Every structure is written in structure tokens, then in C-alpha cells.
Amino acid sequence: MTTVAKDGVTAPKLIIEGLSKRYGAVTALEPTHLTVPTGEFLTLLGPSGSGKTTLLQMVCGLVEPTSGRILIDGRDQTQTPVHQRDIGLVFQHYALFPHLTVAENIEFPLRMRALSAAQVKQRVKDALAMVQLDHLAARFPRELSGGQQQRVALARSFVYQPSIILMDEPLGALDKKLREHMQIEIKQLHRETGATIIYVTHDQEEALALSDRICLMNHARIEQLGSPQEIYARPATAFAADFIGxxxxxxxxxxxxxxxxxxxxxxxxxxxxxxxxxxxxxxxxxxxxxxxxxxxxxxxxxxxxxxxxxxxxxxxxxxxxxxxxxxxxxxxxxxxxxxxxxxxxxxxxxxxxxxxxxx
Ligand SMILES: Nc1ncnc2c1ncn2[C@@H]1O[C@H](COP(=O)(O)OP(=O)(O)OP(=O)(O)O)[C@@H](O)[C@H]1O
Ligand SMILES: [Mg+2]
Incomplete structure (x- = not known):
């Protein structure tokens, strides 16, 4: 999962160099540089339209950059197709397979991997327990609430243990109590798996609670990058001060x-x-x-x-x-x-x- 450079220092998991996206006259992301160390929990936080989803979708390969490069484990993956990037995804409106049950949806990413039937069963069971959906394993997505579907999507992104997980407002549809419970679960999963997580939220409290670092975005660019403590104690701009805390x-x-x-x-x-x-x-x-x-x-x-x-x-x-x-x-x-x-x-x-x- 981790790449150790010759000098023994762990190489960054992700390097973004001059990455930008334009849609005609709209600049969705200005040329952006960002380095994410292996195992970091990085949150993209910012108002609607600031470029968070655009950045995330370029990292996973769903959106083609206008300029710039994406390096994962030191290798240029700018042109690599989505399914070859070893990235787990949980998006705001991420579709489940309608013809598969909850358990089958979670199992799906494991099918292409060399695991025994017993291992697959155990992983699916653990993932179901994690999102508290054991009792709904046999249901189909259409028989679930929006929040329950979101939890299935979350379980599915963790189940095959990719080295980078991208999450775009994964808890947006959940009520406050479940949201807080899932925050603790996500944090625990992050600790246990050592995965590098890039997480998008509008919610500054969620960003403060979860992140190693926060990447605060505004008008298609990075406004400030730092630990929650750094940004809270030393906001670089009035916008940063206003947005966090x-x-x-x-x-x-x-x-x-x-x-x-x-x-x-x-x-x-x-x-x-x-x-x-x-x-x-x-x-x-x-x-x-x-x-x-x-x-x-x-x-x-x-x-x-x-x-x-x-x-x-x-x-x-x-x-x-x-x-x-x-x-x-x-x-x-x-x-x-x-x-x-x-x-x-x-x-x-x-x-x-x-x-x-x-x-
Ligand atoms: N396919 C597209 N065509 C044209 N403009 C787009 C497209 N996708 C995004 N944009 C524009 O790019 C900007 C950034 O959008 P993006 O979805 O990255 O914002 P966001 O920070 O994720 O916002 P939100 O918090 O509302 O999800 C917005 O102005 C948006 O309207
Ligand atoms: Mg978005």
C-alpha cells in the first residue's frame, strides 16, 4: 500500500501539479498544486461551486483535466482510466446496482480479487456491521432510504481496501446522530486501514473533527491549507476565519x-x-x-x-x-x-x- 523511497522516507501518495479545469468560460479549478502524504485524511472544504468535486473527479479520472498532472505513488496517472487507479469512491449521488441486493452490492468490488469465498463472506459481514445494515443485507436499493443507500456506498468503498478513498459529501443525506456515528466509524476505518482519504464537505465542524489537514477552497482555488488547529488559530484571510469556526x-x-x-x-x-x-x-x-x-x-x-x-x-x-x-x-x-x-x-x-x- 505504501511506497518507500530509496532514502527510507515514505513517498507522497498523491501529487497534483498545476491541475486545472475549464468548461468554456467557466473556470472550475485554477491551476492547483497539492501534495498528499500516504495515510493522510485530507478534507476539501469550501462553499458551493468552489471546485471541490471537480478536483476529486480529476483525481479519480472521471473528469479530464484542462492542464496539469496527477501522480499516484510517484507514477503519472493523468491518462490512466478510472478502474486502473486503485481508488475507492463514494459520491454524493453514487448509484448502487439496482438489480443487486445490499450484500451483493458490497461484495461486487471483491469479485475481481483473489479472495476465498470465506474471506469475501467475512469482509461483507464486517462492512455491513460497520454501517449498521446487517438486517437489510437481502434488500434491494429501491427498498432503502437515501441515507441507507449512502451507507451501502460507504461500505462498498472500504470493502476492497483501496489505497486512496475519495468521498464527496458521503454523509450529506444522513441525520445528525447517524452522521456523527458515521464520522467516528470513518475515522476508525482510516486509522485501521491506513488508507489515504480525500473527503469533501461543506460542513466545517465535520472537517475539524475528521481531518489531519483541511484544504480550504474558494473561487476555484486553494484559499488555505493546514491542520484544523493551524487554520483556526492562524486564518490566512478573512474568508478562512469566517468559514472555519x-x-x-x-x-x-x-x-x-x-x-x-x-x-x-x-x-x-x-x-x-x-x-x-x-x-x-x-x-x-x-x-x-x-x-x-x-x-x-x-x-x-x-x-x-x-x-x-x-x-x-x-x-x-x-x-x-x-x-x-x-x-x-x-x-x-x-x-x-x-x-x-x-x-x-x-x-x-x-x-x-x-x-x-x-x-
Ligand atoms: N460539467 C460542467 N460544465 C460546466 N460547468 C461545470 C461543470 N461541472 C462543474 N462546473 C462548474 O464548475 C464550478 C465548480 O463546480 P464543482 O462541482 O467542482 O463545485 P463544488 O465545490 O463541488 O460545489 P458543491 O459544494 O455545490 O458540490 C461551478 O461553478 C460549476 O458550475
Ligand atoms: Mg460538489
Whole structure:
């Protein structure tokens, strides 16, 4: 499954070089470079139309690239047909074979492989158990709900143990509880099989929960690539900050003091910036996460407003404050801290070093 290079370092499973796709005047993917190490769980996250499915379908060979190369285990596979790429697929609307039962659908990818009848039986049994469909093994796809069909497709992609598995919103049709259960199952399967997984989702919480790295996409290009922790703590752009986690974003003009220190001049006042912050443009924004803001004005930067809501969520209270100048700030209060009531005035503060400056 893994390729070990001469120097003993594991070679990347997948390398994408300058891969792009155009449909007439529409650019579905700008020329893109991406390296995926063997065994990584990489999530493509981004809004609708950002190019996630296009990228995935070029990797598996369903869509022909306009430019660029795809290397799997160091070999150029740009022209290799789909069925020769050793890639498992689970797509948003992936068709099951209507004339085969659930068990037969799952068994199908194993037919071409040299396995004993007993091994096939065991693998199908395990796969059925994994997606909790043991009791429906004899049914036909038309007798299943959309979510159940999706689970069969998931089981079928894992059953023959390919070295790369591509999943395009595989849990989209499931309810929240089953979705969370399947997330844990997928993570466990990833750990057990060591497969390289490229997973597409709109759902940032799912991306944070599952991924080794997140590839955040926007307007047909990669906006930011990094671990969930990196992107959350150091978003590269206001878009990244807004898309992953909850953010308070303050925009303003960059203002250089006589001492050389830069500040951000906003409708809410002049904010101090993280130590050593530099900025090339005349305008910028700071991102402050809800947990970095606290009640009281003694932290270095202060805003004032009126409490619009206090939402109790067990492990935290989320305070929504409408600022006097018209923006809304979200604050996460730790458990046990009393929240001011609706309509009360609130002064909020944060340490300048807790914010991130973005262009
Ligand atoms: N066959 C096609 N012909 C023309 N345009 C296409 C085609 N396939 C995709 N596109 C366009 O390419 C862009 C990227 O589409 P893609 O399906 O990759 O987005 P996505 O990120 O997967 O979105 P979603 O989250 O909605 O599934 C979109 O603007 C889409 O309309
Ligand atoms: Mg898509």
C-alpha cells in the first residue's frame, strides 16, 4: 500500500501539479498544486461551486483535466482510466446496482480479487456491521432510504481496501446522530486501514473533527491549507476565519503611529494589533475568536454595546452583543460565569496578541 523511497522516507501518495479545469468560460479549478502524504485524511472544504468535486473527479479520472498532472505513488496517472487507479469512491449521488441486493452490492468490488469465498463472506459481514445494515443485507436499493443507500456506498468503498478513498459529501443525506456515528466509524476505518482519504464537505465542524489537514477552497482555488488547529488559530484571510469556526472580524484602515507601531482604525476605535504585526495594504482586518473576548475593558482593546441575546449551551454561554456602531460580536463565556441580561450594556475586551491580522 505504501511506497518507500530509496532514502527510507515514505513517498507522497498523491501529487497534483498545476491541475486545472475549464468548461468554456467557466473556470472550475485554477491551476492547483497539492501534495498528499500516504495515510493522510485530507478534507476539501469550501462553499458551493468552489471546485471541490471537480478536483476529486480529476483525481479519480472521471473528469479530464484542462492542464496539469496527477501522480499516484510517484507514477503519472493523468491518462490512466478510472478502474486502473486503485481508488475507492463514494459520491454524493453514487448509484448502487439496482438489480443487486445490499450484500451483493458490497461484495461486487471483491469479485475481481483473489479472495476465498470465506474471506469475501467475512469482509461483507464486517462492512455491513460497520454501517449498521446487517438486517437489510437481502434488500434491494429501491427498498432503502437515501441515507441507507449512502451507507451501502460507504461500505462498498472500504470493502476492497483501496489505497486512496475519495468521498464527496458521503454523509450529506444522513441525520445528525447517524452522521456523527458515521464520522467516528470513518475515522476508525482510516486509522485501521491506513488508507489515504480525500473527503469533501461543506460542513466545517465535520472537517475539524475528521481531518489531519483541511484544504480550504474558494473561487476555484486553494484559499488555505493546514491542520484544523493551524487554520483556526492562524486564518490566512478573512474568508478562512469566517468559514472555519466562529469569528468576530473588524475591518479598518492601517494607521502607522510616529513610533512605527501600526494600529487598525475602525468605526469602533483604534485597535492595538498583535506584537510584531506587519501589513502591506492600506486596509486590513483583525479576527478575534469568541473565546478570546471577555467581559470588562481591561485587556488592551475595548468595544461597547448592548446584549442582544445570551444563549445557554451547557458547556458555555454564548453572548451576542450589538455594538453601538452597528456590528454584532459573539462572546463565549466559560461555564459558571454569569451572563448579563438581555438589553444590558456590556463592555468587552481582548488582548491585542489574541487577535490575528488578515489582509
Ligand atoms: N460539467 C460542467 N460544465 C460546466 N460547468 C461545470 C461543470 N461541472 C462543474 N462546473 C462548474 O464548475 C464550478 C465548480 O463546480 P464543482 O462541482 O467542482 O463545485 P463544488 O465545490 O463541488 O460545489 P458543491 O459544494 O455545490 O458540490 C461551478 O461553478 C460549476 O458550475
Ligand atoms: Mg460538489
Amino acid at each position: 466562529i469569528s468576530n472580524i473588524f475591518r479598518g484602515q492601517v494607521d502607522t503611529a510616529s513610533t512605527g507601531e501600526i494600529r487598525l482604525s475602525t468605526p469602533h476605535g483604534k485597535f492595538r494589533l498583535p506584537a510584531g504585526a506587519t501589513c502591506s495594504g492600506a486596509e486590513a482586518a483583525i479576527v478575534v475568536r469568541p473565546e478570546q473576548i471577555s467581559l470588562g475593558g481591561d485587556k488592551g482593546n475595548t468595544v461597547v454595546g448592548r446584549v442582544a441575546d445570551a444563549v445557554y449551551a451547557g458547556s458555555e454561554t454564548r453572548l451576542i452583543v450589538d455594538l453601538d456602531e452597528g456590528e454584532t460580536v459573539i462572546v463565549r463565556l466559560p461555564p459558571g460565569q454569569p451572563a448579563p441580561a438581555y438589553g444590558e450594556r456590556a463592555t468587552l475586551g481582548w488582548n491585542p496578541d489574541a487577535a490575528v491580522l488578515v489582509p
